Amino acid sequence: MIEIKDLHKSYKMGSNSLHVLKGINFKAEKGELVAIMGSSGSGKSTLLNIIGMLDLADTGEYVLDEVPIKNLSETKAAQYRNKFLGFVFQSFNLINYKNAIENVALPLYYQRVGRKERQEKALNYLDKVGLKEWATHLPSELSGGQKQRVAIARAMAAEPKVLLADEPTGALDSKTSYEVMDLIQNINDEGNTILVVTHEEDIAHMCKRIVHLKDGVIVEDKKVEQVRASEYVQ
Amino acid sequence: MFSRDRWKEILEVLTTNWFRTVLTAFGVFWGIFILLLLLAAGKGLENGIRQDFGDVATNTMFMWTRRTTKAYEGLPKNRNFEFEREDVQIIGDNVPNLRFISPRNQLGGFRSGGNNVVRGLKTGAFDVYGDYPEIINQEPMKVTSGRFINYNDIDSKRKVAVIGQGVRNELYDKGEEVIGTYIRIQGVNFMVVGTYKKNGDDDEIESQKEIYVPFTTFSQAFNYGEEVGWMAITALDGTSISSLKDRIVNVMKTKHKVHPEDTRAIGYFDLYEQFNRVQSLFAGMRWIAIVVGTFVLISGIIGVSNIMLIVVKERTKEIGIRRALGESPWSIRKQVLLESIFLTSISGMAGVSFGSLLIYGINSLLDSSGPVDMFINPSVSVQVVSSALLLLIISGLAAGFIPAQSAIKVRPIEALRNE
Numbered sequence: 001m002i003e004i005k006d007l008h009k010s011y012k013m014g015s016n017s018l019h020v021l022k023g024i025n026f027k028a029e030k031g032e033l034v035a036i037m038g039s040s041g042s043g044k045s046t047l048l049n050i051i052g053m054l055d056l057a058d059t060g061e062y063v064l065d066e067v068p069i070k071n072l073s074e075t076k077a078a079q080y081r082n083k084f085l086g087f088v089f090q091s092f093n094l095i096n097y098k099n100a101i102e103n104v105a106l107p108l109y110y111q112r113v114g115r116k117e118r119q120e121k122a123l124n125y126l127d128k129v130g131l132k133e134w135a136t137h138l139p140s141e142l143s144g145g146q147k148q149r150v151a152i153a154r155a156m157a158a159e160p161k162v163l164l165a166d167e168p169t170g171a172l173d174s175k176t177s178y179e180v181m182d183l184i185q186n187i188n189d190e191g192n193t194i195l196v197v198t199h200e201e202d203i204a205h206m207c208k209r210i211v212h213l214k215d216g217v218i219v220e221d222k223k224v225e226q227v228r229a230s231e232y233v234q
Numbered sequence: 235m236f237s238r239d240r241w242k243e244i245l246e247v248l249t250t251n252w253f254r255t256v257l258t259a260f261g262v263f264w265g266i267f268i269l270l271l272l273l274a275a276g277k278g279l280e281n282g283i284r285q286d287f288g289d290v291a292t293n294t295m296f297m298w299t300r301r302t303t304k305a306y307e308g309l310p311k312n313r314n315f316e317f318e319r320e321d322v323q324i325i326g327d328n329v330p331n332l333r334f335i336s337p338r339n340q341l342g343g344f345r346s347g348g349n350n351v352v353r354g355l356k357t358g359a360f361d362v363y364g365d366y367p368e369i370i371n372q373e374p375m376k377v378t379s380g381r382f383i384n385y386n387d388i389d390s391k392r393k394v395a396v397i398g399q400g401v402r403n404e405l406y407d408k409g410e411e412v413i414g415t416y417i418r419i420q421g422v423n424f425m426v427v428g429t430y431k432k433n434g435d436d437d438e439i440e441s442q443k444e445i446y447v448p449f450t451t452f453s454q455a456f457n458y459g460e461e462v463g464w465m466a467i468t469a470l471d472g473t474s475i476s477s478l479k480d481r482i483v484n485v486m487k488t489k490h491k492v493h494p495e496d497t498r499a500i501g502y503f504d505l506y507e508q509f510n511r512v513q514s515l516f517a518g519m520r521w522i523a524i525v526v527g528t529f530v531l532i533s534g535i536i537g538v539s540n541i542m543l544i545v546v547k548e549r550t551k552e553i554g555i556r557r558a559l560g561e562s563p564w565s566i567r568k569q570v571l572l573e574s575i576f577l578t579s580i581s582g583m584a585g586v587s588f589g590s591l592l593i594y595g596i597n598s599l600l601d602s603s604g605p606v607d608m609f610i611n612p613s614v615s616v617q618v619v620s621s622a623l624l625l626l627i628i629s630g631l632a633a634g635f636i637p638a639q640s641a642i643k644v645r646p647i648e649a650l651r652n653e
Contacts, residue, residue, distance in 0.1 A: 054558060054647040074563045074642070082560020089650065093555045097246055109239060110560045158560070 001162065001193050002028040002051060007060030009046055020046045022216035024060070028162075028195065033188040033226070035204035036197045038213035044197050045166060047213065051195065052085055052164045053077050065161050082110050086155030090167035092147040094139040100150045101126060101135040107158035125153040129183060145176030152183055156192075163187065163194040169203055175232075181206045182229035202227070244573050247545065258541040259581030261534030262629075266582045266622055269527025270589035270614055274596075276523045278612030280516045285610055291334075291372045291468045292509040295475045297482065297502040298464035299490075306493035315490050315499075317462035319453075325465075328485045331473040334372055337462040339364035339452050341420060351445065352418040353405040360401055362419055362445045364452025372466050373432075380413045380428030387448040393455065395424035399431045400443035419445065422455045475506045535578065535629045542574050542637035546644075553641055554649020563642040570641050574634025575627055582626035586619055 009021040020043045028034055038044040049055035050062065053069060062069045064084055072080065086107075087093075094103050105122035113121070126132050129149040139147055148168060155163055165184065169177035181203060188194050188208075196207055204210050205227045212220035248255050302313045322335045341362040342350045349357040363369075367383050378399065387394050395417060397405075406412055416423045424447060432441050453459060467482060469475040483500050486492070492499045546553070553566060593612055600610070 049647050052558070054645075054650070078557060078560050078562045080560075081558060087558050093551070093558075093650065095552055095555060097250060106556070107559045110556075110562070110565070115238070154559070 001030045001032070001065055002026070002195075003061070003063040004051075005061040007047075007050065007062065008058045009043075009050065009055070010058060020216055021050075021057070024216075024218060026211065026218065026221075028193060030193055031188070031191050033185070033194045033208045034196070035207035035210045036195060036213060037199060037204050037210055039199065042213040043216045044213045048164055048166055048195065048197050051162070052087060053081050078110075082107055082158060084161045086158060086160035086163045088148070088151050088155050088163065088165040088168045090170035092139070092144075092151045092171070094147055094150060094154075096139050099136050099138050100131060100142070103139070103150055104154045104157050106154060111158060122153075122157055125157045126150070128156075129153045143176075144172050145179055148172060148176075148180050149183060152180070152187070156187060161193065163192055165194065165196045167197055167199075169198065169200065174202075177203065178229045178232040182233050185226075185229055240569065240572065243569065244576055247549075247573055248577060254541060255577070258537050259577060259584070261537035262531065262578050262581040262626070263534070263585040263588070265527070265531030265534035266585035266626065267589045268530045269523070269622065270586060270619075271592070272523035272527050273520070273614050273618060274589075274593045274612040276516070276519045277614065278609045279519070281610040281612075283512065283516075291374075292505055293333075293471065293473075293475050294372055294466055294468045294505045295479050295482075295502055296464055296466055296505070297486070297500060300499055300501050302492055302496055302499040304493035304496040304499075306496070307491050309491055315492075317465060317486070317490075318460040319462055320460070321462060321486065321489060322465070324489055325467070325482055325485055329478055329481050331470045331478065332467060333470045334368045334466070334468040336366050336369050336372060336466045337449060337464075338369070338466060339449065339456075339458055339461070339463040341452075341456060350420050351401075351405070353415070356405050358401065358404045358443075360398075360443050360445050361440075362447065362452075364449040364456075364458070365446050366449050369446070369466065372468050375430040375432045378429045378431050380426070382428055382430070383446055383448050388450050391451045391454055392448060393422065393424045393451055394427045394448065395419070396428040396430055396446040397426055398442040398444045399429060400439070401445060402429055404443070417445075419447070420456060424451075476504055479504060531625075531629070534581075535633045538574060538578055538630070539633040539636060542570060542577075542634055543640060545573070546570060546637045546641045549641075550644050550649045553644045554646040557644065557646035558650065567638040567642050570638035571631060571634040574637065575630035578626050578630030578633060579623070582623065586622060590614075590619070 004024055004026040007021055007024040007026075008019075010017045010019040012018075024043075024047060026047075036044045036047065046055065050057050051064075053072065056072075064080075067080075067084075069080070081087075095106070098106070101119065101122045104125055105118045108118040108121055123132065123135060126135050129152055131146060131149055131153070134142060134146060134150075139150070142150065148171075152168075155165075163184075168184065169180055172180060177200075184194060184196065185206065194207075196203070198204055205224055206229050207224070208226050209221070209223050211218055297317075299315055299317055302309070302311050302315070305311045317337070319337060322337050325335055326332060342348075342360055349359045350362065351358050351360050365383060366388060367385060370377075370382050377396070380396070382396055383394070386392070397412070397417070402412055405417065406415075412426050412429055415426050417426060418424075424445075430446075447455075453461070467475065469478055479502060483502065484494070486500055487494060487496070490499075556566065557563075593614065596612060
């Protein structure tokens with residue numbers, strides 16, 4: 001599903017250049033649930049941004065579902081993001097003057113899905129994350145966990161090939177974190193490919209595979225026994 | 235183009251900060267309002283001055299004879315000569331595109347002075363003109379009672395007279411019947427068949443103290459023979475009299491054996507040229523109104539542009555999220571442009587409505603309180619209003635352009651980074 005070969009990325013900071021990714025080789029098959037771990041500055045977020053087409057690599061190959069990703073115009077990148085990728089952020093990033101269902105329907109709107117179908121689909125996904133009753137509430141009226149669940153519903157609404165989660169539990173207490181991870185595991189169980197960036201060990205162990213980044217290179221890539229988050233959720 | 239969701243969003247964005255939106259809108263509102271007001275005031279002044287010109291046919295020249303200053307064809311210089319009635323025919327035959335050629339004669343006024351008109355015990359000094367019926371088109375006046383001179387009067391040399399409102403006030407008592415009475419002009423009795431009032435001026439002014447009699451009667455009664463004092467010549471619409479005047483003067487020079495280079499023998503006054511000068515003054519005023527109004531409007535538009543930039547800045551993160559979710563740059567640009575156009579159009583229309591309402595109010599005030607000197611019916615035409623609206627849409631587009639560019643420059647990763 002995702003294939004990355006010899007990926008380099010450096011940022012220019014004034015006259016200095018900061019080499020963040022120093023030759024990443026990485027492969028993820030369909031249906032995998034991968035945790036990308038590393039201390040801050042290890043390059044894990046940069047990697048996720050490149051995979052998410054929010055940022056461009058300097059050199060190296062990136063193939064997503066057999067589509068080579070390179071030399072993208074902004075319009076094309078927007079299209080690919082919309083079609084291939086779903087994003088979940090640490091700070092939820094819901095649009096605060098739109099209610100839950102409108103937020104979920106947003107990617108569908110960019111796909112030019114008709115209004116009625118959009119509403120139906122969005123409600124359906126809200127139902128999946130257990131927030132059907134909260135459809136008309138604004139983000140400010142939701143708790144952190146609920147916001148993240150709306151964000152996950154929004155990410156899934158466009159039926160992406162890969163779900164990218166950047167510290168999805170970073171702003172949540174452990175109880176809500178487990179609820180969110182439970183949801184992510186369920187989505188993974190349905191066959192979706194998911195990449196989770198985290199620095200929390202327990203969250204990482206709820207994935208099926210852990211990739212350790214350090215100073216811009218992958219130092220460890222191992223399969224793990226998945227801990228079901230539902231064990232912690234009453 | 236029309237999408238319910240898009241418009242919903244535009245309204246959501248513009249109503250999040252009501253106070254700011256209203257203040258911004260006020261800039262454009264005020265600009266278009268001032269523009270409209272300036273144009274209307276200019277128009278009012280123009281209408282006022284135009285009325286002072288009266289409805290005088292402005293495409294007109296007046297022509298009279300003076301002494302020759304050059305000897306020619308055996309005739310000496312310093313020779314006196316007069317236009318004659320047949321000259322009218324000659325000019326008409328030789329110069330095309332003329333509408334009226336009116337020969338005129340005059341008694342009284344600056345030429346002789348003194349009391350020349352008597353009625354019973356009252357006397358007065360008035361200008362008495364011998365005229366053809368066409369003169370009413372060249373020097374328009376309102377016939378307030380009775381009738382004006384007609385061709386039957388000319389043909390049968392009737393001794394009839396049309397008197398001005400000022401003459402009436404001096405020779406008659408208030409409420410006295412005028413039509414059918416007689417006045418004596420230099421010893422000859424004329425029956426009054428009508429009264430007139432010229433536009434714009436009040437009764438005391440000289441132009442209301444005139445008496446019009448048929449040209450032929452005038453010639454016979456006062457021994458003018460074939461003589462013509464001067465001529466009022468009006469060209470057809472679409473031809474300026476200024477372009478014809480040299481030909482007319484030359485025809486007369488040939489007829490009266492005046493040296494072709496004798497520029498002083500025939501005098502003339504080109505009303506059209508004078509009128510054009512006034513016209514260009516108004517054109518200048520209109521330009522000033524447009525320029526000043528447009529600058530005020532531009533400052534309003536800069537305000538909109540500024541606010542749109544701030545809105546984009548405030549929404550940087552939101553735009554980043556939208557980009558991450560797959561909104562195309564074009565769609566974001568369209569959104570910003572539409573917001574800007576919507577804001578300018580709405581506030582502009584409010585300005586146009588308010589301006590029109592005020593102009594309407596001023597008009598009805600002017601109507602009810604009577605005329606004001608040199609200011610009549612301030613107004614703006616539909617063309618001006620519609621081009622103002624077009625201007626608003628274009629300027630909304632212009633105002634939104636820079637903010638829209640800065641919106642699509644937002645890179646999602648940078649927008650999402652600052653948390």
